Amino acid sequence: MLGKSIVIDGVGGQGVRVIGSTMASLLTVMGYEVTLLFDYDSSVRGGMSEAFLKYDREPISNFVIECADVVMRLADRGPVHLSADYVIADIGLTKPGETGEEIPFLQLGVDLFGRDLFGNMIALGRLLCVCDVDFTDKHLREALPKKYIDENIAAIKYGYGLDQDSIKAIVPAQAASRLHNYELNVKTRHQEADEKRQDPGKRARRWVVERSHSWFNRFRKLLVSFEKTEASYTALLALAAALICWRQTTSIYG
Numbered sequence: 001m002l003g004k005s006i007v008i009d010g011v012g013g014q015g016v017r018v019i020g021s022t023m024a025s026l027l028t029v030m031g032y033e034v035t036l037l038f039d040y041d042s043s044v045r046g047g048m049s050e051a052f053l054k055y056d057r058e059p060i061s062n063f064v065i066e067c068a069d070v071v072m073r074l075a076d077r078g079p080v081h082l083s084a085d086y087v088i089a090d091i092g093l094t095k096p097g098e099t100g101e102e103i104p105f106l107q108l109g110v111d112l113f114g115r116d117l118f119g120n121m122i123a124l125g126r127l128l129c130v131c132d133v134d135f136t137d138k139h140l141r142e143a144l145p146k147k148y149i150d151e152n153i154a155a156i157k158y159g160y161g162l163d164q165d166s167i168k169a170i171v172p173a174q175a176a177s178r179l180h181n182y183e184l185n186v187k188t189r190h191q192e193a194d195e196k197r198q199d200p201g202k203r204a205r206r207w208v209v210e211r212s213h214s215w216f217n218r219f220r221k222l223l224v225s226f227e228k229t230e231a232s233y234t235a236l237l238a239l240a241a242a243l244i245c246w247r248q249t250t251s252i253y254g
Helices: 016-029 105-113 118-130 137-143 149-160 164-170 172-179 189-198 206-217 230-253
Strands: 004-011 033-040 048-056 067-073 083-089 100-102
Touching: 004 016, 016 033, 016 048, 016 118, 016 137, 067 118, 083 118, 105 118, 105 149, 118 149, 137 149, 206 230
Parallel strands: 004 067, 067 083, 083 100
Antiparallel strands: 004 048, 033 048
C-alpha cells in the first residue's frame, strides 16, 4: 500500500489530537514511517485544531502537506489554500466541487455506543477504510489505550465497515439532497458560536426548534406514548399543536 497524507480539521475539544495520535500509533505498530504535526490556537476549546499526518513504507523527507490525499473535516477551520482528493466531513461541511461524504460521527457515537467520544473512533475507522489501511485486532490492542479498549475497537470496526449505501441510510437527508441537487445549509454549533462572537446581537435559529420541542414535552400524554396506533398518536400531536397555537394567539392578542 502506498503512503498517504492526511489532514484532520477541527476545533479544540473535538478529538482531533485523539484521532491523529491514535492513527499514528496504529501505523507505527504496523511498521510504517509516520510523521504527525499539530497546529492549534491557544484556546483549549473552540479554537482551531489541526493534525497533519503522513505515512509511508519509506522514510519521509518532507512532512509539509499542501495537497492532502484525505481531509477529515470536523469543523471548517483549516487552511484555505489546502486542497484534498477526498473529504470525510461532519454534516454540512463539504464544500462545492469537493469529492467526499458526510457522516454525523458524534451522534453515531451516542446512538450506538452511548457516548459521543466513541464518535472519534468511528471517524478513525472510516478514515482507515478510505486510506485502505488493513489492520488486525492485535494491531489495535497494541496501539489503543487500555481504557474502553473493547468499545473503541468496536467503534473503529463499525466506522471501517461503512459503505456508501449505509452512509446514505444513516443520513437520508444528505442522500436526498444529492439526488435532487439541493445544497444543505446546516450550521454546526461551532459556526453559530463564531457568528455570535462577531455579532453579539445575533440569535441562533436553533432555539425555534428547541422551544417547540419544549412546548410539546409539556403535554404528558405525548411525552411517553402509550397509544396503540399511529393514527391516535398523530391526532394527539395535532391537538397539542392546536392548543399551542391557541395559547400563543391569546398571549399576543389577549
